[in-house]
Amino acid sequence: MDGVEPGTPCWTDLATPGLDDAKRFYPELFGWTGRVSDEPTAGGYTTFLKGGRAVAGVGPPAAPEQVPIWSTYVATDDADLAATRVEAAGGQVVVSPFDVFEQGRMAVLSDPAGAVFSVWQPMAMRGAELFNAPGSMCWNELVTPDPDRAKEFYALVFGWHPEEQQAGPVTYTGWRCGARIVAGMMPQLEPLPQDLPAYWTVYFAVEDADATAARAAELGGTILVPPRDNPAGRSAALRDPQGALFSITALR
Template sequence: MNGVEPGTPCWADLATPGLEDAQRFYPQLFGWTGRVSPDPAAGGYTIFLKDGKAVAGAGPPASPDQVPIWSTYVATDDADLVATRVETAGGQVVVAPFDVLDQGRMAVLADPAGAVFSVWQPMAMRGAELFNEPGSMCWNELVTPDPDRAKEFYALVFGWHPEERPAGPVTYTGWRCGARIVAGMMPQLEPLPGDLPAYWSVFFAVADADAIAARAAELGGTILVPPRDNPAGRTAALRDPHGALFHITALR
């Protein structure tokens, strides 16, 4: 398998009814350029590039009633096997594994608390080509009302091992895959209005969290949680003009 190792978040994309707005908003926010697929079957799917390297994607929603959402993709060398593990572990196969043209094979899945994520088995497209640099994905985090159940589920599905660390009034969990902590988890204390009680968050690295949050508001987005310091850096939670949640972090 080329690219990101199995069990590691490798891609993020946005499903939104406001694709044209997203094609304007995110390039103005992060300095991305957009490359729209010429294949009519792709529905205008757009690969966002930072310094010529793929960092994220955006496309139309799978159904008209789907809320705008950023999705985390975890790399795998067998999407069908992961889907089977998800069902065995008490999760749900939302969209069964299928080939995305010649780019890769994917499935949309949900854990027992309803947090939706995807897996990506690469073919022509391996996933993101840049991480942990301004304008690229730097972290993925599960927010859930049932951390104990999540620990069992993701251990069975991806072989992740939880490592807990105190983080103020709550316990933060790092997901270890092999030698690396590849993602995180924290308990959901107050569900966001209109959102599921469990969800995966996508974080993008920025040079200045305060400036990017202010710029997002200027461009029609919303500052959900203003920039604040944490052990990883300075982080804010934002919504784009159509309501899709994402985070930014100025890494330490």
């Protein structure tokens, strides 16, 4: 498989009923431009570009009652097998594997604690074309009340190996896939939002975390966790005007 290796986060997109608002908010925040799908049944799905390269997407929710959410997509060479492994490991298949036109094959899944993620088996569309640069995805992190169960689950589904390190009072877990740490996990430190029993959060790289957080608030978003330093850089947790959670990091 060309592009992102299997077991590695490869794409992110936002499902939101506020499609027009998202197409205003995020380009103003990150300097993105939008490319709307010409497929009549795509519901106006828009690929966000940074410097002409695909970095993320946005589209309407699958169901009217779905809360606005950013999704982490993990690359796979067999979406059907990944869904089978999820069920065998105690998770749920939220949306069974299906083809997205000629772009790829995907499924929406959840782990035993309710954290939702997707898998992407690429065809024409390989995933994001830019990572770890300002305005692009730079990290994916699971926040869960049951880290021990998560370690078993993701090992069975993706072959990830947990590597732990102390980050102050918290034990932080890096997920190793082959030679690389591809994502992270931290335990629930405070009550999670009611609409997120456990969740995967997407981090976007920025030049200046403080300025970007302030700009997000000016544009109608909310600062959930103000910018603070961590080993990777300086990060903040935000919500967009429709309530979708995402994070930003000024990388060291």
